[in-house]
Amino acid sequence: MxxxxxxxxxxxxxxxxxxxxxxxxxxxxxxxxxxxxxxxxxxxxxxxxxxxxxxxxxxxxxxxxxxxxxxxxxxxxxxxxxxxxxxxxxxxxxxxxxxxxxxxxxxxxxxxxxxxxxxxxxxxxxxxLSSIPSGRLIGRLVDRETGRPVATAAVSVLGRPAEAASDNRGVFRLTGVPAGQHELQVRRLGYAPLRHEVDVTSGLTTELEIGLVREPVGLEPLVVSTTRSRRLEIKGFYERKHWGELLGLGTFYTAEDIERRRPVRISHMIEDLPSIRTGLDNARAGCGLSVYLDNIRISAADLNRFVLPIEVAGVEVYKGPASLPAEFGGSDSRCGVAVIWTK
Structure with missing residues (x-):
């Protein structure tokens, strides 16, 4: 969390x-x-x-x-x-x-x-308004058997008047949900109704991946819940990750990905990608990767000196100008960009 x-x-x-x-x-x-x-x-x-x-x-x-x-x-x-x-x-x-x-x-x-x-x-x-602390729920509904998005499902929190509908990508959003434990309800014609307990943390966004089952199939719905880093959310990391992965525009690592890999240096997460020239060894000639640490441009050779893998919340890697978000563009980014966000 x-x-x-x-x-x-x-x-x-x-x-x-x-x-x-x-x-x-x-x-x-x-x-x-x-x-x-x-x-x-x-x-x-x-x-x-x-x-x-x-x-x-x-x-x-x-x-x-x-x-x-x-x-x-x-x-x-x-x-x-x-x-x-x-x-x-x-x-x-x-x-x-x-x-x-x-x-x-x-x-x-x-x-x-x-x-x-x-x-x-x-x-x-x-x-x-002055009120109780609140958080957000953002989730994606898919058919558990096919993996396809489930659109037009009604999603609500028990006891709350607000109701959200999933869009054509199966995505729904509920904001202003009071912090604490709630029961999430999902209803969609042709699918078994779902009720699932979720924890909402003040000021944070809880992400849900929900696999709905068609009636009368004897499977149980599948729900996976994670809590977003507020820092990464403010910086737009999750939006770029969603669209980047959807359109094949970049490679993204979260703190959980880094923990699973356990790299000795954070540059190892970047160097393993194909067609990436980091220039971290100072010996390579030609065009190297531009590196941003917490939105500040730094020398690629200094990256491992400035930050340890355990301190990193997220990494974005873009291979060239065609895939770059506007905020990281420029003539010095023509050979790709790595963006590192600390916790």
């Missing part, structure tokens, strides 16, 4: 817990806001404002998380600007979204704007 790290700021301590959302149509723009430019070239846009509990004070630096539910697109994680707002242009092939806000170790319930029409501006207001 991941450990909470760092100290929550005084501002974050004051504004604990879930967020109530209000969605209205907006007839006028906000002016200058963080995020994407105001001109969305005829596309729909979402104007998101994060406020305090009273609704009178905006909260800069809150993170808005937005996922398109009907389009194969990378999720958006944007911080609100000094005015507590962020604007997101909607892709042309998307009409539905799920979004929430995170502030410190807490997150909101989900807003789910539908039927986003070209040229429309939709306003979403997210209000931080």
């Amino acid at each position: 991941a450990k909470r790290e760092g100290k929550t700021s005084d501002l974050q301590r004051r504004w604990r817990a879930g967020i109530v959302f209000l969605i209205t149509l907006s007839g006028a723009g906000f002016g200058a806001v963080a995020g994407q430019e105001g001109n969305c070239d005829g596309r729909a846009s979402l104007l998101v404002t994060v406020l305090d509990e009273s609704g009178s004070t905006v909260l800069p630096g809150a993170t808005v998380v937005l996922r398109w539910t009907d389009a194969e697109r990378m999720p958006v994680r944007e911080a609100t600007g000094a005015d507590g707002r962020v604007r997101v242009c909607v892709p042309r092939d998307a009409t539905q979204a799920v979004l929430w806000a995170e502030f410190g170790d807490h997150s909101s319930g989900q807003a789910a704007p539908q039927a986003l029409a070209p040229g429309e501006e939709r306003e979403v207001r997210l209000r931080i």
